[in-house]
Amino acid sequence: MAASMYIVVEGEDPGFDIFVNGRSIARHEDALERLALSLGVRPLIEFFSADENSMSLLIEEGAGNSELLKRLPPPQWYTGAAGLETVNALLDALSEEPHQLGTEGPQVLEELEEYARVLIKTEARNLRWHLAVSWR
Numbered sequence: 001m002a003a004s005m006y007i008v009v010e011g012e013d014p015g016f017d018i019f020v021n022g023r024s025i026a027r028h029e030d031a032l033e034r035l036a037l038s039l040g041v042r043p044l045i046e047f048f049s050a051d052e053n054s055m056s057l058l059i060e061e062g063a064g065n066s067e068l069l070k071r072l073p074p075p076q077w078y079t080g081a082a083g084l085e086t087v088n089a090l091l092d093a094l095s096e097e098p099h100q101l102g103t104e105g106p107q108v109l110e111e112l113e114e115y116a117r118v119l120i121k122t123e124a125r126n127l128r129w130h131l132a133v134s135w136r
Helices: 021-026 029-039 052-060 066-071 080-095 106-122
Strands: 003-009 128-135
Touching: 003 021, 003 106, 021 029, 021 106, 029 080, 080 106, 080 128, 106 128
Parallel strands: none
Antiparallel strands: 003 128
């Protein structure tokens, strides 16, 4: 199963495309977490929150227990600016040497740029977001 870390924007339709690939980011999440901590910013995984829709998808994909839905805490939402602080720090750190994450470094960099585009639009519209994970 391949994991993907994707962005969920609060509300029904934010009015813009929120698609991000997130597969390379998911594969390198541990290295990105270490890098974020070394840069003094919040790791991406700390922006994860499970909402009912995301958890339902995970359960459908066989990666969860339907009993969890009954005990699910309310989703946590974050400002675009908070996410951009992390994403921009990671982009700056990786832009000159993406291969510090190995051969997939350039793909991680591209996905971080996708995150930045979505988070800039999220912040401009005063919307909130969180990360979700899909296993397929």
